[in-house]
Every structure is written in structure tokens, then in C-alpha cells.
Amino acid sequence: QVQLVESGGGLVQAGGSLSLSCAASGRTFSSVAMGWFRQAPGKEREFVAAISGKGSRTLYADSVKGRFTISRDNAKNTVYLQMNSLKPEDTAVYYCAARKGLFVAVDTQQYDYWGQGTQVTVSS
Secondary structure: OOOOEEEEEEEEEEOOOEEEEEEEOOOHHHHHEEEEEOOOOOOOOOOEEEEOOOOOOEEEEEOOOOOEEEEEEEEEEEEEEEEOOOOHHHOOEEEEEEEEOOOOOOOOOHEEEEEOOEEEEEOO
């Protein structure tokens, strides 16, 4: 089992920045790939970014490429999402997810464990 707890959400003006964290516990953190997803009201949960178990490979949705950065610190069992140049359309609940295995994935069904989510609101 892997337990995930997100933190760092909040309210920010357009153009601003936020940093999300996701603390993991329960098994060897470096053996699981991690991802961030988001879900806006009335919309499907969508992929944002993912990072491999060792941190050597990252993947981003086109909508956030160049603005968001995913990283991880395996010594601290934590994955991060640095969000810059935020836009109102980035407003959503952001979820951290873990999948068994080292490799990145973009499909929600490929992830085995989920956090409770943290709200990010970007005002115009």
C-alpha cells in the first residue's frame, strides 16, 4: 500500500506561481512512478505530469509544458509540482498518484494509489 498526502494548493492571481507537494509512505518510494492529475468542475480528471521512479524521465501535458515542472526527492519520499505562469484554466483539484513500476504513464487507470486532492484556484 502507498499513502499519498498532497499540500500546497491555494488561491493565486493569473501569472503567479504555486508549488504542490505530495508526501508518500508505505513502500519503497523510488520503485514507483508518480503523476499529477487535475479535475475541474464538470470535467474528467486529466493528466498533468509524471515522473519515473528514479526521476530520469518526465512527461507533461501539452497544456502545461514549459510552465509546470515535476520533480521528486526519493530521500524524502516526496514528489513536487512547481506551477508557474498560472492561468485561470489551471483552476482544478490537483491529485497526486502512484503506480506500481518505474515507468511514467498518462492514463488514470494505470495508477494504483491516489491522494485526496488539493484545490488550486487561479483568479483572472
